[in-house]
């Protein structure tokens with residue numbers, strides 16, 4: 541028992557995370573050292589305990605089989621604002637062959653291995669607990685941008701996707717992201733890199749469709765001085781520059797078929813050769829591929845190698861198009877509107893704009909939504925953003941067969957809002973102008989959900 545623990549009569553809570561096989565019985569031993577141990581065998585259980593008890597320190601039993609779940613549980617607890625200090629328990633000392641060795645410093649302040657020296661472990665935990673008690677409450681402030689899920693949305697589709705992204709981020713495998721343009725493949729790749737053990741290394745993004753065919757080989761693999769006319773110095777290609785980090789190859793279906801062989805070879809043996817070079821160069825990077833095209837069709841059309849497809853199609857994440865998560869459309873639109881609104885201004889969507897946005901197909905997905913809202917904010921003369929300002933008039937239910945009651949509400953809302961604006965928010969004047977009583981005016985305001 542540490543001196544501080546003897547002096548204090550407050551209980552010291554310790555969360556023990558056991559998601560895989562138990563390495564050793566920590567709880568019974570540490571109970572003798574004045575720790576109030578709370579064992580969690582699932583992420584939900586850990587979340588519940590973290591909400592109920594003032595836990596400053598936690599232990600995770602870390603084995604190669606449960607490492608991914610452990611890392612993602614720690615991240616989820618962080619997302620929820622639970623910033624306890626973590627200590628790992630491993631069965632053997634970490635060395636060069638331990639798979640999770642690079643991730644340890646990311647998540648843990650220390651690790652102890654079997655056979656455990658209980659006094660040393662108690663000292664580590666006591667020290668962490670004492671220091672944490674001195675810290676001011678942080679709320680969610682310790683959550684960095686990199687650990688917050690970037691894909692906006694509260695619906696099940698996006699929540700599941702965010703959870704899957706977290707899960708794949710911690711393993712070092714190749715990932716394939718598919719989905720329409722503007723669905724957030726680039727955003728997702730950056731987030732995976734930020735969460736991964738390679739986050740301190742470079743993140744190199746290459747759009748395979750944007751590189752001129754004559755330069756693409758050298759851009760990816762580099763060249764030696766004098767390799768071809770104009771090669772007046774050595775050039776390190778994108779792949780080599782991604783060493784120790786992440787290589788994001790966007791629009792992979794646009795990579796010329798001859799280069800797909802070189803890429804496959806690199807994926808197989810992790811070495812490249814610069815053009816004009818004679819030495820294989822080892823490159824250690826994780827590759828994330830993305831495509832908005834259907835790779836299966838590209839194979840049928842002879843534009844994509846089947847062997848490369850099988851090599852990259854192992855961990856695949858599909859980014860849903862915006863129209864697939866309708867329930868989140870207004871949540872996203874309001875967040876984007878807030879981001880675009882200058883500090884001294886205020887904007888809101890008109891009811892018919894809301895209907896039009898919900899009825900619209902969004903072929904360009906969130907990128908299109910961002911662009912439309914940004915343009916509307918710049919061009920609007922009034923605080924009210926209409927479907928015309930968004931450039932999607934004709935998609936609202938007003939025009940697409942909504943029932944009479946819905947159409948009346950849309951019209952009433954427009955009329956009321958205009959009257960309120962014209963009369964500088966003087967409700968009596970607005971009611972007078974519309975030739976209705978104040979009571980009727982307020983009833984209509986309530987029916988149309990207008991926020992006065």
Ligand SMILES: Nc1ncnc2c1ncn2[C@@H]1O[C@H](COP(=O)(O)OP(=O)(O)OP(=O)(O)O)[C@@H](O)[C@H]1O
Pocket residue numbers: 690691692693719720721722723724725726727728790831832906907910
């Ligand atoms: N689910 C999302 N949540 C928040 N922002 C998003 C989401 N999806 C896309 N965005 C935003 O939309 C824009 C386009 O995203 P991004 O470039 O990642 O899409 P993409 O799928 O890679 O598109 P492309 O296939 O055209 O390269 C970015 O500004 C990004 O921040």
